[in-house]
Amino acid sequence: MKNFTYHNPTRIVFGKGTTDKLEKEIKDKGNNILLVYGGGSIKKNGLYDRVIKQLVGKNVFELSGVEPNPRLTTAHQGINIVKEQKIDFILAVGGGSVIDCAKAISIGAKYDGDVWDFYTAKAYPTSAVPLGAILTLAATGTEMNGNSVITNLETKQKNGLAGVFVMHPAFSILDPVNTYTVPPNQIANGCADTLSHLYECYFSYPDNTPIQDGLAETIMKTVFDQAFVALKNPEDYDARANLMWCGTLALNDIIPLGKEGDWGCHAIEHVLSAHYDIAHGAGLAIVTPPYMKYLCQFNPKKYKQYAVNVLGIDPTGKTDYEAGLEGIQKTKELLKKMGAPVSLAEVGIGPEKLELMVSEIVTNGNLGNYAKIGSKELLGILKEAL
Amino acid sequence: MKNFTYHNPTRIVFGKGTTDKLEKEIKDKGNNILLVYGGGSIKKNGLYDRVIKQLVGKNVFELSGVEPNPRLTTAHQGINIVKEQKIDFILAVGGGSVIDCAKAISIGAKYDGDVWDFYTAKAYPTSAVPLGAILTLAATGTEMNGNSVITNLETKQKNGLAGVFVMHPAFSILDPVNTYTVPPNQIANGCADTLSHLYECYFSYPDNTPIQDGLAETIMKTVFDQAFVALKNPEDYDARANLMWCGTLALNDIIPLGKEGDWGCHAIEHVLSAHYDIAHGAGLAIVTPPYMKYLCQFNPKKYKQYAVNVLGIDPTGKTDYEAGLEGIQKTKELLKKMGAPVSLAEVGIGPEKLELMVSEIVTNGNLGNYAKIGSKELLGILKEAL
Numbered sequence: 222m223k224n225f226t227y228h229n230p231t232r233i234v235f236g237k238g239t240t241d242k243l244e245k246e247i248k249d250k251g252n253n254i255l256l257v258y259g260g261g262s263i264k265k266n267g268l269y270d271r272v273i274k275q276l277v278g279k280n281v282f283e284l285s286g287v288e289p290n291p292r293l294t295t296a297h298q299g300i301n302i303v304k305e306q307k308i309d310f311i312l313a314v315g316g317g318s319v320i321d322c323a324k325a326i327s328i329g330a331k332y333d334g335d336v337w338d339f340y341t342a343k344a345y346p347t348s349a350v351p352l353g354a355i356l357t358l359a360a361t362g363t364e365m366n367g368n369s370v371i372t373n374l375e376t377k378q379k380n381g382l383a384g385v386f387v388m389h390p391a392f393s394i395l396d397p398v399n400t401y402t403v404p405p406n407q408i409a410n411g412c413a414d415t416l417s418h419l420y421e422c423y424f425s426y427p428d429n430t431p432i433q434d435g436l437a438e439t440i441m442k443t444v445f446d447q448a449f450v451a452l453k454n455p456e457d458y459d460a461r462a463n464l465m466w467c468g469t470l471a472l473n474d475i476i477p478l479g480k481e482g483d484w485g486c487h488a489i490e491h492v493l494s495a496h497y498d499i500a501h502g503a504g505l506a507i508v509t510p511p512y513m514k515y516l517c518q519f520n521p522k523k524y525k526q527y528a529v530n531v532l533g534i535d536p537t538g539k540t541d542y543e544a545g546l547e548g549i550q551k552t553k554e555l556l557k558k559m560g561a562p563v564s565l566a567e568v569g570i571g572p573e574k575l576e577l578m579v580s581e582i583v584t585n586g587n588l589g590n591y592a593k594i595g596s597k598e599l600l601g602i603l604k605e606a607l
Numbered sequence: 608m609k610n611f612t613y614h615n616p617t618r619i620v621f622g623k624g625t626t627d628k629l630e631k632e633i634k635d636k637g638n639n640i641l642l643v644y645g646g647g648s649i650k651k652n653g654l655y656d657r658v659i660k661q662l663v664g665k666n667v668f669e670l671s672g673v674e675p676n677p678r679l680t681t682a683h684q685g686i687n688i689v690k691e692q693k694i695d696f697i698l699a700v701g702g703g704s705v706i707d708c709a710k711a712i713s714i715g716a717k718y719d720g721d722v723w724d725f726y727t728a729k730a731y732p733t734s735a736v737p738l739g740a741i742l743t744l745a746a747t748g749t750e751m752n753g754n755s756v757i758t759n760l761e762t763k764q765k766n767g768l769a770g771v772f773v774m775h776p777a778f779s780i781l782d783p784v785n786t787y788t789v790p791p792n793q794i795a796n797g798c799a800d801t802l803s804h805l806y807e808c809y810f811s812y813p814d815n816t817p818i819q820d821g822l823a824e825t826i827m828k829t830v831f832d833q834a835f836v837a838l839k840n841p842e843d844y845d846a847r848a849n850l851m852w853c854g855t856l857a858l859n860d861i862i863p864l865g866k867e868g869d870w871g872c873h874a875i876e877h878v879l880s881a882h883y884d885i886a887h888g889a890g891l892a893i894v895t896p897p898y899m900k901y902l903c904q905f906n907p908k909k910y911k912q913y914a915v916n917v918l919g920i921d922p923t924g925k926t927d928y929e930a931g932l933e934g935i936q937k938t939k940e941l942l943k944k945m946g947a948p949v950s951l952a953e954v955g956i957g958p959e960k961l962e963l964m965v966s967e968i969v970t971n972g973n974l975g976n977y978a979k980i981g982s983k984e985l986l987g988i989l990k991e992a993l
């Protein structure tokens with residue numbers, strides 16, 4: 222096990238009806254609130270009204286229309302509001318994109334330069350306007366970590382910040398009932414995102430980490446199992462609750478402790494969606510199986526462990542490599558069955574920009590842990606994903 | 608899954624050599640430090656000198672001799688020092704008892720009455736002198752929670768506080784190398800303690816909690832596996848690291864989330880050791896198998912799940928109850944093989960005080976989750992443990 226530091230100050234309020242705990246959680250957070258949300262689904266399903274009712278007596282300013290891949294320009298708008306209106310507290314109501322955007326606003330508002338500096342490693346955030354969240358989508362884990370991903374359309378870059386202590390939400394309210402209206406394709410993409418966070422740690426050295434591996438396998442199994450329950454019956458509380466808690470645990474920094482990590486699929490996906498604006502989870506579902514398939518040859522034992530422990534593959538009479546490949550194939554089938562795209566064609570990406578994207582990915586990311594992945598190998602992986 | 612709140616502000620610094628991070632962690636914690644430790648093993652193994660070297664420039668006061676079941680009188684001594692010397696920060700160096708005692712001091716020093724009031728529910732702690740820890744024994748999990756157990760020899764009571772937010776250590780340094788000198792019987796007792804924390808949640812309703820169950824099973828399997836590695840080779844770093852992280856995760860409040868919990872074995876053990884001053888882990892190792900055996904009949908399916916998933920029992924041709932009992936028997940054998948006592952006789956407890964203790968246990972604790980355990984059933988369990 223590698224050395225590590227773990228410090229997660231976010232308070233999680235989880236369960237049916239916890240949406241109504243907002244008033245109590247936000248009471249002592251100051252008077253000027255910036256409410257951040259997305260395209261308006263919270264107005265349709267009643268969540269907006271329920272939130273506003275609990276903010277009576279506060280001065281509420283709003284930033285709506287945060288995009289699925291939140292834009293730098295939107296964060297700039299929010300930063301201006303926070304500075305001009307002397308906002309005390311930012312409340313994000315939505316999925317990962319809304320919360321990520323709120324985080325960018327929280328650090329940008331305490332900085333004299335452009336917040337994009339943080340996302341291009343020109344500066345490091347050391348203070349932030351405090352924020353809280355009401356989560357409406359099980360997927361990214363941003364509700365309990367110090368991560369944020371922002372897209373700069375001008376430079377065609379989708380860059381992330383990870384593990385920034387001041388960016389942890391002070392609280393996050395996780396009411397599984399708020400995910401009942403999440404449509405099937407978003408359930409599938411959310412599950413692909415959760416799974417990817419687990420894979421990116423699980424498939425990396427060191428391998429003598431039974432605790433981390435077992436925790437990851439448990440969450441993977443639960444996702445595969447509960448996704449189909451939620452798809453069949455969108456109002457199955459236990460399934461929604463399990464998926465929600467899986468999404469949080471998969472990226473609240475417990476799983477990666479002591480592991481090197483890979484994060485290659487995330488590096489690839491960020492460039493794909495910077496160019497094509499596809500959903501993050503969709504990009505991950507497409508890229509993950511061919512990425513695994515390439516790396517399987519370098520640590521077949523681990524891929525076999527995954528196939529057996531998570532997917533119940535019978536390894537009898539198979540080499541580790543064969544069992545591993547069978548697990549990867551089954552992963553692709555399950556993602557497809559959930560409704561996630563498993564080829565670039567399905568999201569309208571052709572071969573035109575592959576070389577350009579490969580060059581950007583290799584510059585940005587450090588790909589592959591079991592073996593280094595260079596431009597040639599990456600092009601092969603992406604061609605297989607076409 | 609039941610509703611829950613999770614908020615754990617402790618910063619964990621984990622790994623080989625992290626003992627030398629103390630200076631950095633404690634730098635901004637004030638000038639007057641109370642160093643709390645136990646019977647002096649840290650002086651023999653060099654840890655004391657290593658700690659003192661990093662406190663140069665601070666005013667260090669000491670409270671040593673904290674007992675394995677820390678006494679209220681010792682906490683009183685510490686509270687007096689903190690009040691008289693205007694202590695800014697308490698540093699506990701030791702196992703669970705030392706840290707628990709430091710926690711009692713931390714809350715007692717901010718209270719005008721007797722700290723025992725908190726342990727008898729006459730008052731609730733809302734402020735504390737901040738504390739940090741260097742852990743030397745994998746067992747109780749106190750290094751990352753708001754729990755503390757104190758023994759009042761005068762009233763023969765061993766009472767606990769759980770989930771007190773202000774009692775969380777600000778930081779805990781977990782250097783597995785500091786556990787190399789832990790002797791075999793303490794390894795065994797520590798593992799029994801870790802396992803018990805998992806059992807007390809795992810064997811309780813609701814049962815539709817695949818995440819919590821899987822996490823608990825992973826940690827149980829790792830404990831059973833790595834304990835024998837550490838017993839065979841006390842300086843096996845990976846085994847010590849895995850056991851240490853298991854101990855922390857088993858009671859850092861992640862596992863119980865969404866479960867009702869039972870905590871019956873802890874209630875029994877607290878009375879046993881209040882009367883006989885036995886090691887906490889030893890008491891748990893003795894009590895757990897007969898406690899499980901009684902409850903197995905009320906939820907045989909769950910005990911079978913444990914037997915199969917954790918201990919690899921083959922359930923073919925067996926009823927759930929039979930497979931469950933086989934798992935319980937194997938648990939007892941494994942604890943014995945580790946070197947933990949599995950009968951009251953082994954720790955010098957005879958039948959003399961059983962009725963008295965049963966009456967105290969039933970008054971104090973709420974025993975049994977799958978079925979209520981009253982005086983009659985409890986007496987049967989303890990007689991079986993004789």
